[in-house]
Amino acid sequence: MTHTVIWTIAIITVLGLVLALVLYLVAKKFKVEEDPRIDEVEKVMPGANCGGCGFAGCRAFAEAAVKAPNLDNNFCPVGGNDVMAQVAAILGYEVKAKAPQVAVVRCNGTCEARPRVNEYDGFASCAVKAALYAGDTGCAFGCLGCGDCAAACQFGALSMDSATGLPVVDETKCTACGACVKACPKKIIELRPKGPRGMREFVSCVNKDKGPVAKKACQSACIGCGLCAKTCTHEAITVEGNLAWIDPAKCKLCRECEAVCPTGAIHGVNFPKPLDKDAVKARIAERKKKAAEAAKEAAHE
Amino acid sequence: MSKHTFAIGGVHPHDNKLARDSRIEILPPAPTMYISVAQHLGAPAQPVVAVGDKVKVGQVLAGPGGFVSAYVHSPVSGTVKSIGPRPDLAGRPVPHIEIAVEGDEWMEDIDTSDNLVTDLPADNAAIIEKIHKAGVVGLGGATFPTHIKLSPPPGSKCERIIINGCECEPYLTSDYRVLLEKGEQVAVGAALIAQVMGNVPCTIAIEENKPEAIAHMREVVAKLGYKNIEVMELKMRYPQGSEKQLIDAVMHRQVRSGGLPISVGAVVQNVGTALAVYEAVQKNKPLIDNTITVTGKCFPKQVNLQVRVGTPFSYIIDSLGGMPEDAVKVISGGPMMGKAIANLDASTLKGTSALLFLTEKETRRAPESACIRCGKCADACPMGLEPFLLQKLSRIADTEALEANAAQDCIECGCCLYSCPAHIPLLDIIRTGKGLALGAIRARAAAAKAAAEAAKSSVIPSEAKESKK
Numbered sequence: 228m229t230h231t232v233i234w235t236i237a238i239i240t241v242l243g244l245v246l247a248l249v250l251y252l253v254a255k256k257f258k259v260e261e262d263p264r265i266d267e268v269e270k271v272m273p274g275a276n277c278g279g280c281g282f283a284g285c286r287a288f289a290e291a292a293v294k295a296p297n298l299d300n301n302f303c304p305v306g307g308n309d310v311m312a313q314v315a316a317i318l319g320y321e322v323k324a325k326a327p328q329v330a331v332v333r334c335n336g337t338c339e340a341r342p343r344v345n346e347y348d349g350f351a352s353c354a355v356k357a358a359l360y361a362g363d364t365g366c367a368f369g370c371l372g373c374g375d376c377a378a379a380c381q382f383g384a385l386s387m388d389s390a391t392g393l394p395v396v397d398e399t400k401c402t403a404c405g406a407c408v409k410a411c412p413k414k415i416i417e418l419r420p421k422g423p424r425g426m427r428e429f430v431s432c433v434n435k436d437k438g439p440v441a442k443k444a445c446q447s448a449c450i451g452c453g454l455c456a457k458t459c460t461h462e463a464i465t466v467e468g469n470l471a472w473i474d475p476a477k478c479k480l481c482r483e484c485e486a487v488c489p490t491g492a493i494h495g496v497n498f499p500k501p502l503d504k505d506a507v508k509a510r511i512a513e514r515k516k517k518a519a520e521a522a523k524e525a526a527h528e
Numbered sequence: 529m530s531k532h533t534f535a536i537g538g539v540h541p542h543d544n545k546l547a548r549d550s551r552i553e554i555l556p557p558a559p560t561m562y563i564s565v566a567q568h569l570g571a572p573a574q575p576v577v578a579v580g581d582k583v584k585v586g587q588v589l590a591g592p593g594g595f596v597s598a599y600v601h602s603p604v605s606g607t608v609k610s611i612g613p614r615p616d617l618a619g620r621p622v623p624h625i626e627i628a629v630e631g632d633e634w635m636e637d638i639d640t641s642d643n644l645v646t647d648l649p650a651d652n653a654a655i656i657e658k659i660h661k662a663g664v665v666g667l668g669g670a671t672f673p674t675h676i677k678l679s680p681p682p683g684s685k686c687e688r689i690i691i692n693g694c695e696c697e698p699y700l701t702s703d704y705r706v707l708l709e710k711g712e713q714v715a716v717g718a719a720l721i722a723q724v725m726g727n728v729p730c731t732i733a734i735e736e737n738k739p740e741a742i743a744h745m746r747e748v749v750a751k752l753g754y755k756n757i758e759v760m761e762l763k764m765r766y767p768q769g770s771e772k773q774l775i776d777a778v779m780h781r782q783v784r785s786g787g788l789p790i791s792v793g794a795v796v797q798n799v800g801t802a803l804a805v806y807e808a809v810q811k812n813k814p815l816i817d818n819t820i821t822v823t824g825k826c827f828p829k830q831v832n833l834q835v836r837v838g839t840p841f842s843y844i845i846d847s848l849g850g851m852p853e854d855a856v857k858v859i860s861g862g863p864m865m866g867k868a869i870a871n872l873d874a875s876t877l878k879g880t881s882a883l884l885f886l887t888e889k890e891t892r893r894a895p896e897s898a899c900i901r902c903g904k905c906a907d908a909c910p911m912g913l914e915p916f917l918l919q920k921l922s923r924i925a926d927t928e929a930l931e932a933n934a935a936q937d938c939i940e941c942g943c944c945l946y947s948c949p950a951h952i953p954l955l956d957i958i959r960t961g962k963g964l965a966l967g968a969i970r971a972r973a974a975a976a977k978a979a980a981e982a983a984k985s986s987v988i989p990s991e992a993k994e995s996k997k
């Protein structure tokens with residue numbers, strides 16, 4: 228009995244030691260030299276593995292960042308400038324601060340504004356619905372309302388509003404990883420700079436139909452009238468294919484476009500005061516009058 | 529001799545051929561017709577008429593917009609009112625040509641008599657040219673331009689023509705009625721196609737639930753004395769009318785994944801296409817009308833209508849007494865592969881085969897439950913795929929695995945969805961996965977083509993290559 232115990236212990240100990248030695252030698256022989264900075268970079272990453280940077284996960288991003296000659300093409304939207312500053316410190320690179328971004332839903336076709344023209348009873352997925360047909364409203368461009376974006380969001384920042392049938396972005400949770408942008412088959416969601424104190428102007432519509440068609444399908448559609456582009460003094464607005472787009476880099480948040488838009492397709496968010504449309508319109512009229520007088524005088528001279 | 533059918537999968541839905549005894553009636557054109565320029569597979573046609581032009585029946589409205597494309601002809605005489613986007617039956621904007629109908633004046637060279645012309649022209653190239661100029665496309669559903677199908681790539685050899693008269697979709701009876709009432713024309717069309725492909729034998733394949741059509745076609749072929757045409761009776765099974773399944777049933781040959789039927793020596797044409805070929809070649813009549821079945825258990829009339837292309841669905845419904853009260857869904861095509869119509873103001877296309885009305889009870893979907901891996905979908909799949917796996921991969925959008933599991937080979941017949949006891953909308957989900965797999969394959973092919981061209985253009989200098997970058 229004791230013999231058996233002693234022999235068992237002895238054999239297992241010897242076996243263990245021999246195998247440990249083999250493992251040690253193999254590990255030494257096949258050791259992969261890895262840049263220790265990869266681990267360091269990975270440690271400061273958010274660890275969400277969301278793929279918002281374009282890599283498969285935080286580790287893949289860290290590997291790419293260490294290999295790259297600079298950080299121009301690598302940016303973690305979730306960690307933002309803080310994390311990128313830490314990464315830059317580890318790698319000894321310089322990093323340019325990027326304006327923080329946020330997902331913006333460019334459709335305001337609520338149930339009232341955009342009447343349903345047929346009923347969809349198929350599988351509740353925007354991708355499936357988009358593959359089948361244009362949608363259950365007259366607008367072939369707008370939100371399909373099945374919530375693929377909300378399902379794709381790993382941060383719980385998107386939810387479907389049952390009253391409007393549209394997704395709502397929780398700005399405090401949105402990390403601008405872009406998963407919703409990829410999930411939306413109608414390409415409604417856009418990543419835009421958050422703007423100073425969260426203030427920003429955007430066109431909440433992607434309808435490229437001609438004005439009357441768009442208006443018939445949805446009360447709050449952009450009809451491509453171009454009034455906003457004509458009013459804008461900063462050349463921030465372009466109208467292409469019956470659809471206006473505001474360049475966030477040029478927009479000075481004067482809210483004049485929002486005041487003149489006949490359908491209310493232009494939205495301003497997080498402004499401290501509600502928009503006084505009449506005051507802004509009066510301001511525009513005043514400016515135009517002055518410009519006309521100046522032009523007249525110039526013509527006289 | 530036992531009846532033939534395809535080897536794997538398939539289902540047996542009740543055939544519900546309610547309109548089988550209704551003779552084909554002719555529906556006069558609507559006051560305003562909307563003719564789509566995208567009625568075929570491939571590039572949309574380019575309009576050649578302008579607003580205000582007077583057109584006659586059979587006049588060319590739009591010419592082909594690419595290699596895989598087809599002519600579109602005016603189905604009516606009248607004035608072109610507008611050319612512009614209009615929602616199609618899925619609600620997507622597609623360019624349409626609007627024509628206000630005035631009278632019924634035909635182009636002079638069209639033979640509008642009922643005489644059967646059996647003398648086949650000898651020049652094959654001229655026949656194909658006529659088919660091309662008449663805008664004939666495959667009327668089995670895919671609307672692939674027929675002249676391209678009849679001009680096989682060099683090196684491939686056609687051994688047999690199959691005229692597809694299966695009509696395996698429930699409810700549909702238009703092909704059946706065409707076989708019964710225009711069997712002679714179909715037979716001459718089949719003979720024309722067989723001649724063009726090099727005097728190959730031809731099989732007219734009809735399912736066993738249409739014995740009258742089988743008997744009639746045998747009689748017609750014997751009467752016309754076509755030695756190379758035989759009529760084959762097939763077992764009833766869905767989706768036998770699908771090209772690859774039909775080739776399996778008739779010739780016992782399987783088309784490779786991604787391959788064309790011609791690779792196994794087969795060319796399949798629908799009954800409607802054979803009729804269109806006859807009319808184009810022997811009568812100079814372009815493809816401007818087709819036969820559609822208007823049916824449904826809740827619909828009081830069961831009719832087969834000869835309708836001009838471009839007739840609004842709403843006009844057809846109104847002229848037959850309006851929408852039945854309890855109908856909640858109108859489907860273009862059959863119940864298995866047809867599409868629910870989202871916009872009844874849309875107009876018929878060359879490939880439209882039926883208008884089917886379904887009630888709330890018939891269309892209600894049972895609540896989806898979890899997959900229990902019973903494998904019924906895999907048993908039912910005629911392509912030998914594993915729908916339970918494909919739907920899982922489609923949900924997580926795993927393109928690589930979808931391609932490895934041949935999602936691109938799905939023919940969207942709906943057998944998996946039909947057989948699923950858990951009521952999982954398998955086809956709806958797999959369709960998105962098929963799109964991903966096909967997209968990946970196409971992207972790779974395009975990249976390979978671009979790389980080959982780049983290599984060809986820069987034979988010598990490596991500097992030029994660099995400057996290009």
